[in-house]
Amino acid sequence: MSQPSIQLTDVAVRIPIWSAPANRSLKQAALRFTTGGRLLAGDSGRFEVAALDGVSLDLQPGTRLGLCGHNGAGKTTLLRVLAGILKPTSGTAAIEGDTAVLIKPSMGLSPELTGREFIRLQSLMAGISPKDVEQKIDSIVDFSELGDFIDLPVRTYSAGMQTRLSFSVVTAYPTDIVLLDEGLGTGDESFQKKARDRMDRWLNNAAIIVLASHSDALIRSMCHSAVYLEKGRIVREEIFN
Numbered sequence: 001m002s003q004p005s006i007q008l009t010d011v012a013v014r015i016p017i018w019s020a021p022a023n024r025s026l027k028q029a030a031l032r033f034t035t036g037g038r039l040l041a042g043d044s045g046r047f048e049v050a051a052l053d054g055v056s057l058d059l060q061p062g063t064r065l066g067l068c069g070h071n072g073a074g075k076t077t078l079l080r081v082l083a084g085i086l087k088p089t090s091g092t093a094a095i096e097g098d099t100a101v102l103i104k105p106s107m108g109l110s111p112e113l114t115g116r117e118f119i120r121l122q123s124l125m126a127g128i129s130p131k132d133v134e135q136k137i138d139s140i141v142d143f144s145e146l147g148d149f150i151d152l153p154v155r156t157y158s159a160g161m162q163t164r165l166s167f168s169v170v171t172a173y174p175t176d177i178v179l180l181d182e183g184l185g186t187g188d189e190s191f192q193k194k195a196r197d198r199m200d201r202w203l204n205n206a207a208i209i210v211l212a213s214h215s216d217a218l219i220r221s222m223c224h225s226a227v228y229l230e231k232g233r234i235v236r237e238e239i240f241n
């Protein structure tokens with residue numbers, strides 16, 4: 001089997017904004033934007049956001065990469081491309097290996113599923129066999145500390161409870177590539193402590209880690225290098241000593 005790796009070549013992501021025709025007043029307003037991707041007049045006569053532009057990355061086993069940048073610089077969009085959730089508009093993304101994503105707030109929770117159903121679904125989607133899921137499910141439920149709520153629909157959960165649930169299931173299985181948005185963010189203090197330990201063990205098993213964060217300190221403590229995004233482009237790279 002090939003080694004885990006990520007290779008992005010000249011990746012661009014453009015997102016059309018359907019509700020905003022590219023008229024002059026909006027264009028003038030857009031020019032005053034100081035954060036976010038560049039706004040362009042697309043072929044359809046609508047505005048498009050250039051969320052990523054000309055991004056190339058070659059990540060090999062051992063990589064611990066930080067993604068830095070202001071609000072709207074393109075960090076989450078890049079994580080989505082790395083996770084295979086979002087296809088580039090142009091350029092290529094070649095990703096080898098199993099990938100797990102921890103994006104805050106918890107993504108894609110179908111509101112009517114119970115917590116237990118969500119664990120099963122997420123596990124199966126991660127490629128775990130039904131037998132292995134059944135063996136693991138009790139320990140995931142225990143770790144989440146959701147008690148009787150585990151059999152209620154996730155729409156009844158607070159944001160913190162949803163994050164706990166996602167965290168508990170995602171970190172239950174080892175994976176080659178870990179993609180993180182804003183580090184931990186897993187609820188209250190007592191849960192944070194035990195989440196930290198579980199996270200450390202989980203990360204130690206990963207060949208490649210990419211962490212998007214506004215915290216320079218967090219990136220420096222967890223990563224070996226970082227790229228700085230500005231309006232969807234990588235403007236600087238730094239290797240930490």
Ligand SMILES: Nc1ncnc2c1ncn2[C@@H]1O[C@H](COP(=O)(O)OP(=O)(O)OP(=O)(O)O)[C@@H](O)[C@H]1O
Nearest residue numbers: 015036037049051070071072073074075076077078
């Ligand atoms: N669904 C969407 N529709 C339109 N524009 C979008 C959408 N998602 C992201 N964008 C735009 O893409 C650009 C990059 O956004 P992204 O979420 O990747 O930034 P970010 O660096 O993660 O920001 P933050 O630090 O605020 O989370 C921004 O200009 C944003 O407005």
